[in-house]
Amino acid sequence: MAAAWTVLARLVGDHGWRLMPRALLGRLTLQSYLTLTGLVAAAIGIGLSWLVLEHPREDLAWRPARCGHIGAAALLAPAAYVLAVAVAVSAALPLLRSEVLARGVQEVQRDTGQFGRELRAGTVGILLVWGIVVSPVVEELLFRGPVWSAIDRLVRILTAAEGDEPRDSEGLPASILNENLLLKLGRGLWRWLGSGGVATLASAGVFGALHADMPGAMGVIRVGTAVGLGLACGQARHRSGSILVPITLHVVFNALAVGTARRWFVVAGWRSYRGVPPAMIVAAGACLIVFIVLVLTRRRSPHARDRDAF
Secondary structure (H helix, E strand, O other): OHHHHHHHHHHHHHHHHHHOOHHHHOOOOHHHHHHHHHHHHHHHHHHHHHHHOOOHHHHOOOOOOOHHHHHHHHHHHHHHHHHHHHHHHHHHHHHHHHHHHHHOHHHHHHHHHHHHHHHHHOOHHHHHHHHHHHHHHHHHHHHHHHHHHHHHHHHHHHHHHHOOOOOOOOOOOHHHHHHOHHHHHHHHHHHHHHHHHHHHHHHHHHHHHOOOOOOHHHHHHHHHHHHHHHHHHHHHHHHHOOOHHHHHHHHHHHHHHHHHHOOOOOOOOOOOEOOEOHHHHHHHHHHHHHHHHHHHHHHHOOOOOOOOOO
């Protein structure tokens, strides 16, 4: 089901225009076209999931979300955005510099194609509907729904076949093993991978690969940012078990991306760092501080019911 839905979404997005009347197609912008085809693919995918899967709600993670998880996703999304963009731009910087020297800034910006032009100068209304509402919901329903669940189920099957308990082949005392920091970290990493970490990593990789639609350095930045977003949303699904939490994180992430592209967060005289406006960095830091304060406050409260955060 995960593979079928993924292929379906790609086919509808790439070839859906062939089935549209020319009169309608001529009136559509790229964002409105992506909105329409995304909704169609999501509707078909959900319908097939309900017909094929034995437990569709569980596999699609259609569960209620805790308020603490929703709030944590909203507060951590700015930090996730700043980190993802900064890392992606840093990785693409050598290639970006060589392309700018060889072709010029305007030629490099043209690599973003129609998508980039409409993102920077398209109609605000349809851009907000597509970028902040439709795109996050449609993509999370797929990538943190059946794709994440399928990978996680496969990992759990393979882990169960090999045996769940780690073995001490050297016969070292348990007290020595427990005091070994590296061993503790290794065991924690192994538990994280087996309980959903592999699904988070793999689904982020697939998510990034399907965003490889631009050439050159701009393509590297787009894929790198998508992978960073996928990792954050995968961890949100991992920790919360609900699709609503990664959707929340994705909505805020995309809102920041749209605002950055439209220069809503640019302050005169403040120079951007690695493609991130300084005002965004300040806001991300403030949200991170609020998140830490709330976590510490809840942990100290004896009546807190929703202590577990990301």
